[in-house]
Amino acid sequence: MVRVAKYxxxxxxxxxxxxxxxxxxxxxxxxxxxxxxxxDASPILTNTANGHVASLDGTMASLLFGIGRLVDGIIVxxxxxxxxxxxxxxxxxxxxxxxxxASLLTVNVLQVARCYSPWAVSGDWRPVVVAPVLxxxxxxxxPGCLIALGEPLPRWPWLIHWSGVGVIxxxxxxxxxxxxxxxxxxxxxxxxxxxxxxEEERMRAVADLIQSHGVSLSLGQLDRLRETLGEAPVDDxxxxxPWADDLRVASTLAVLKEYAVGVxxxxxxxxxxxxxxxxxxxxxxxxxTLSNRPLSGWGSALKAIEDRVVATILLIxxxxxxxxxxxxxxxxxPGPVLFRQERYxxxxxxxxxxxxxxxxxxxxxEGIEQxxxxxxxxxxxGRLLRRTSLDELPQLLNVLNGTMSLVGPRPHAVxxxxxxxxxxxxxxxxxxxxxxITGWAQVxxxxxxTSTVELMRKRVEYDLYYxxxxxxxxxxxxxxxxxxxxxxxxxxx
Numbered sequence: 001m002v003r004v005a006k007y008x009x010x011x012x013x014x015x016x017x018x019x020x021x022x023x024x025x026x027x028x029x030x031x032x033x034x035x036x037x038x039x040d041a042s043p044i045l046t047n048t049a050n051g052h053v054a055s056l057d058g059t060m061a062s063l064l065f066g067i068g069r070l071v072d073g074i075i076v077x078x079x080x081x082x083x084x085x086x087x088x089x090x091x092x093x094x095x096x097x098x099x100x101x102a103s104l105l106t107v108n109v110l111q112v113a114r115c116y117s118p119w120a121v122s123g124d125w126r127p128v129v130v131a132p133v134l135x136x137x138x139x140x141x142x143p144g145c146l147i148a149l150g151e152p153l154p155r156w157p158w159l160i161h162w163s164g165v166g167v168i169x170x171x172x173x174x175x176x177x178x179x180x181x182x183x184x185x186x187x188x189x190x191x192x193x194x195x196x197x198x199e200e201e202r203m204r205a206v207a208d209l210i211q212s213h214g215v216s217l218s219l220g221q222l223d224r225l226r227e228t229l230g231e232a233p234v235d236d237x238x239x240x241x242p243w244a245d246d247l248r249v250a251s252t253l254a255v256l257k258e259y260a261v262g263v264x265x266x267x268x269x270x271x272x273x274x275x276x277x278x279x280x281x282x283x284x285x286x287x288x289t290l291s292n293r294p295l296s297g298w299g300s301a302l303k304a305i306e307d308r309v310v311a312t313i314l315l316i317x318x319x320x321x322x323x324x325x326x327x328x329x330x331x332x333x334p335g336p337v338l339f340r341q342e343r344y345x346x347x348x349x350x351x352x353x354x355x356x357x358x359x360x361x362x363x364x365x366e367g368i369e370q371x372x373x374x375x376x377x378x379x380x381x382g383r384l385l386r387r388t389s390l391d392e393l394p395q396l397l398n399v400l401n402g403t404m405s406l407v408g409p410r411p412h413a414v415x416x417x418x419x420x421x422x423x424x425x426x427x428x429x430x431x432x433x434x435x436x437i438t439g440w441a442q443v444x445x446x447x448x449x450t451s452t453v454e455l456m457r458k459r460v461e462y463d464l465y466y467x468x469x470x471x472x473x474x475x476x477x478x479x480x481x482x483x484x485x486x487x488x489x490x491x492x493x
Contacts, residue, residue, distance in 0.1 A: 409441070
């Protein structure tokens with residue numbers, strides 16, 4: 001799916017399936033028991049065909065991102081203090097506390113937005129933009145916090161100076177990180193060296209699966225495991241043995257305990273593990289995690305704040321337009337201004353959605369019939385509203401009452417749910433997140449009428465992709481694309 005790939009994690013952008021066969025020739029040399037040269041040249045920082053850095057991993061990478069957090073916190077703190085030093089009033093203890101709090105808040109928000117991850121050094125320009133945008137949003141929250149605490153508001157010139165200086169230095173620091181990333185690709189300390197030992201057939205399976213995802217590794221022999229680990233530095237060892245072979249697995253693990261390496265067992269059937277969720281502990285019992293809650297912890301809180309703040313701002317700014325639309329609807333045809341309809345929402349619960357009325361007051365006898373081109377049921381004003389999606393503006397009220405989100409899978413009518421859930425696999429899985437006013441499917445052209453089951457299947461595919469790859473920046477990216485999708489008016493009747 002080409003268009004979905006526009007927003008994929010930086011690690012997946014480094015995939016090169018054509019290199020698998022070439023690497024097999026290297027594996028064949030490893031049967032002699034020596035570590036292939038790939039161990040020394042197995043970068044997790046990998047240059048891809050488009051010149052971008054595929055991914056960054058390892059202990060040194062964690063240290064690098066830790067330094068990045070520290071640098072960003074210092075930048076925000078010094079930017080705030082520099083704005084205060086230019087004033088007659090000296091910096092008070094409260095001012096220093098406020099600046100320190102805003103610095104910590106910014107670093108934590110950037111962490112949630114994955115600004116300290118391989119994506120941040122993937123060669124993509126979007127991390128350079130998202131960091132300063134989030135800084136400005138965090139600083140805009142400062143007056144709100146002071147009002148809630150009953151404290152006097154800070155001086156606006158100081159906040160503007162703080163934002164301006166902070167944005168400039170954050171952009172420069174991000175550009176510096178992007179410039180450093182290709183150089184780090186040639187530094188051995190940033191490489192992750194992976195060795196695979198076990199049965200020949202299983203080792204080949206590991207090589208095909210892992211190296212197709214942009215990770216280089218080498219093969220070794222169990223009877224020369226100690227010699228192999230002593231010949232060249234190794235970070236991780238993958239044991240490719242049948243789990244039922246208790247003796248060989250136990251003896252191999254006993255040897256590996258003596259070395260400072262990460263040890264991983266390749267499963268007999270890797271398919272249940274393909275989602276990358278890993279193993280979790282529940283009551284001290286190890287469990288294989290097949291699916292996580294899409295939003296939890298900081299992610300859930302961040303999306304809730306995003307929805308409430310942005311929806312309130314949009315509702316205030318759009319209030320004159322809302323009044324004009326309401327008057328136009330009343331003058332165009334008899335009936336109420338707002339249209340209410342039951343739809344499926346989060347966790348497959350039914351809720352009432354609000355829209356501007358765009359049709360004459362008569363129902364469809366089939367109940368499931370969607371609006372189509374030149375539909376006689378649509379009023380003159382309604383046709384304009386539906387084409388520009390302005391009829392969806394009252395759903396800002398749904399966002400404020402918590403039944404919808406700004407971005408998410410579009411909610412479908414109860415009749416559509418009953419019809420399509422038997423025709424499209426995983427149709428009901430769309431409801432693992434709150435429905436949205438706009439979504440990833442809509443900005444990619446899958447909005448309005450779904451005249452075929454295949455169109456609905458594609459919409460569900462994009463919705464599920466959004467659920468699995470949610471991030472704050474992904475939401476902001478979709479919101480920025482939404483006006484252009486509305487202006488195209490494709491399939492919106």
